[in-house]
Amino acid sequence: MKKNKIIYAAAITGMAAASIYGINKTINIIANTKSTLANPNGLQYKWRLGNIFYTKQGTGKPVLLIHDLTCGSSSAEWKFIASQYAKTHTVYTLDLIGCGKSDKPPVTYTNYMYVQLITDFIKNIINHRTDVVTTGYSSSFVLMSCFSDSTLFDKIVLINPDNIIKGKMISGNQKIIKKLIELPIIGTTIYNLANTKKSYYRMFKDYYCHNFSLIRRNVVRTYYEASHYGSMTSKYLFASIISNYTGINVTNAVKNINNSIFIIGSEHEPDIRQKIKAYTELNSSIECAIINEAKHLPQLEKPGELLAQIEIFLS
Numbered sequence: 001m002k003k004n005k006i007i008y009a010a011a012i013t014g015m016a017a018a019s020i021y022g023i024n025k026t027i028n029i030i031a032n033t034k035s036t037l038a039n040p041n042g043l044q045y046k047w048r049l050g051n052i053f054y055t056k057q058g059t060g061k062p063v064l065l066i067h068d069l070t071c072g073s074s075s076a077e078w079k080f081i082a083s084q085y086a087k088t089h090t091v092y093t094l095d096l097i098g099c100g101k102s103d104k105p106p107v108t109y110t111n112y113m114y115v116q117l118i119t120d121f122i123k124n125i126i127n128h129r130t131d132v133v134t135t136g137y138s139s140s141f142v143l144m145s146c147f148s149d150s151t152l153f154d155k156i157v158l159i160n161p162d163n164i165i166k167g168k169m170i171s172g173n174q175k176i177i178k179k180l181i182e183l184p185i186i187g188t189t190i191y192n193l194a195n196t197k198k199s200y201y202r203m204f205k206d207y208y209c210h211n212f213s214l215i216r217r218n219v220v221r222t223y224y225e226a227s228h229y230g231s232m233t234s235k236y237l238f239a240s241i242i243s244n245y246t247g248i249n250v251t252n253a254v255k256n257i258n259n260s261i262f263i264i265g266s267e268h269e270p271d272i273r274q275k276i277k278a279y280t281e282l283n284s285s286i287e288c289a290i291i292n293e294a295k296h297l298p299q300l301e302k303p304g305e306l307l308a309q310i311e312i313f314l315s
Contacts, residue, residue: 050103058086072223074100098237109240147253181239
């Protein structure tokens with residue numbers, strides 16, 4: 001009798017697991033049905049940890065545009081800026097590994113990994129000293145890459161950069177959370193619950209934009225699709241970000257970089273003036289400007305104003 005109960009319980013558990021897996025798989029398939037990430041001009045860079053999706057357009061001095069680091073981020077963030085700036089420059093965009101249409105290997109994502117990717121991409125694909133424009137969290141990757149090898153970089157533009165001190169000791173609880181999210185079925189379910197279409201609409205309204213009415217619906221759809229693009233391994237980047245494996249303290253880099261740095265903040269980005277002050281106190285040569293009536297992603301909300309500021313600095 002006891003043996004039958006165990007078998008029954010195991011069967012129920014197996015069916016439940018299979019059902020949840022099927023739901024997770026269906027979410028992944030449905031999220032990719034509209035193919036808003038499609039780009040016929042996309043190229044691939046075969047990097048050591050996976051294939052990196054990138055674009056190249058225009059002629060002239062090279063500039064590399066690097067998107068923010070979230071599970072929904074991709075080079076689509078730069079669509080307008082890239083097309084306009086390509087009229088006078090060779091413009092590169094890439095999807096960071098774990099994001100967009102690039103591979104999403106089941107690994108721990110670290111700041112150093114992204115530093116290496118940016119360094120290798122400039123060396124092997126651009127093959128020329130380049131200007132770099134980046135957003136938010138990814139600012140630390142660019143600063144650390146430049147600190148590691150400044151000969152690859154010319155001018156650097158940071159849009160709403162993250163706090164200077166982002167890195168810290170990773171606690172035992174954070175390690176447990178990371179392992180939980182990386183579990184095959186439970187972790188995927190947690191990831192899907194945290195990355196719904198509704199959650200991205202909320203993120204745009206509360207965090208990315210000051211005036212959400214300026215954002216087209218397909219832009220939010222692109223972020224949702226990017227978070228589920230490819231196989232169900234986006235959770236590994238999510239786990240690493242949540243557990244702060246991607247953070248780092250850039251104080252030493254900011255203090256010692258001799259390249260020209262320009263910070264563009266948005267008027268409604270939380271604590272942006274304090275953040276800019278922290279950077280300029282470490283390096284007095286850093287220049288800055290503020291975009292009015294915008295929040296975290298002025299390239300989507302106020303692209304014309306942002307492009308004008310970029311052109312002034314990079315001219």
